[in-house]
Amino acid sequence: MSQNELNNILSMLQDFSWGDTLAEMRANFNRCFSLPSHPTAQVQTLDADGVPAELITLPNSDPDRVILYLHGGGFVMGTRQTYRRIASDLAEASSARVLVIDYRLAPEHPYPAALEDTLTAYRWLVETRRFHPSQVAIAGDSAGGNLALAALLSLRDTKEILPSSGLLISPYCDLTQTSSTIDTHGHLDLMVSRTLMDTLTAWYAPHENVKDPLISPIYADLSGLPPLLIHVGAAEILLGDALRLAHQAALANVAVELKVWQDMIHCFQLFAPMLEEGRVAISEAGAFLQHHWSPKNRYEQETDRTMLASLSQSPASRYRTGRSLPR
Structure with missing residues (x-):
């Protein structure tokens, strides 16, 4: 372990x-986690059917592979610019492009605004940019991990074709805060506390039942989800959330991989430019995503697209905004 770096x-x-x-929370968060730009990343600003986004491309990016990345920040902080570096590192590790979105933030836009924007961006990739779902992966850290998992559950429940896999980094998936490590690891975690999570939850879901599976996916039936990779640090209070999530996914017959990183902090991957374990973790995540992108032949893709088109006329279409952009 690179103890000096840590x-x-x-x-x-x-x-x-x-x-x-x-305002201070947002400014301090962005200042702390804004790292130097990736030297070879190309950034294209896009409108994903009304959701502000950036498409990040590296020299080795396969144009037929894309990751939808949901940033962390407790549903109230973070921007696509703040997360540009980790998205670039993940693009390089996975040989794909990465779409990072600026979903609407609480408290100005409480639940379900962020989840709606996530689903809009995914459907924009599939319906407008013409990616087959097998060419798409979904990823997120902390609150973004929550949104990634909630999006998978929503897509499953509306009987849409699911993306190839999901990457969940230190996911915050129990807003009821019942994991024992919230208390036992409080002295180890320099980033997240029960008090902070109380505030974030009150802003994100002020009038909701926080046991709703789309708010706290730890309470969801996880059956039918694509393969999941969960990364978590051993020195963070959300360790218990990750352990419980992996256990429940396995019981639901979901292919799930869990890796607990010794001595690592919450979302340590953000510090990859200055932390060896962060670089290794992103490399392993990229390999996981690559493994689960299984190319389909043109006939299979067009058959699935026909089904997608028919679904767009079904009740599931009530979740779509109807706007489109040319590829």
């Missing part, structure tokens, strides 16, 4: 403060 990051986080106001 110690440098921990030292930086010791002095980190979320601030007292929403």
Whole structure:
């Protein structure tokens, strides 16, 4: 383990403060997690059917493979610019392109706004940009991991073709905060606390039952989901969420891989440019995504697209905005 690199990051986080106001929280979050740009990444600004987005391409990116990435930040912080570096690193590791979206943030836009934007972006990739779902993966960290999982559940329930796989990094999937590690690991986690999560939950779902499976996916029936990879640090309070999620996925006959990273902090992959374990984790995640992209022949893809077109006329179409952009 690169102890010196980790110690440098921990030292930086010791002095980190979320601030007292929403504006301070957002500014401090973006300042802390904005890392140097990837030297070879190309960034294209897009409108994903009304959702602001960036498409990140590396020299090795296969144009027929794309990852929809949902950033973290407790549903109230973070931007596509803040997460540009980790998206670029993941694009390089997976030999794909990455679409990072600016979903609407709470408290101005509470649940279900962020999930609606996630589903809009996915359907835009499939219906407008003409990616077959088998060419798409969905990924997210922390609150973004929640949104990635909730999106998979929503797509399953509306009987849409699911993406190839899901990558969940330190997912925040139980807003009721019942995992034991929230208390047992509180002294280890320099980024997240029960008090912070109380505030974020109150802003994200002020009038909702937080046991709703689309708000707290830990309470969902996970059957029928595509293969999942869950990464979590051993020194974070959301360790228990990840352990429970992997257990429930396995019981639901979902192909799931869980890796707990010794001594690692919440979303340590964000620090990959300065942390060896972050680089290794992103490399392993890229390999996982590559493994589960299974190319279909043209006949199979067109058959599935015909089914997608028919579904767009079904009740599931009520979730779509109807706007489109040329590829």
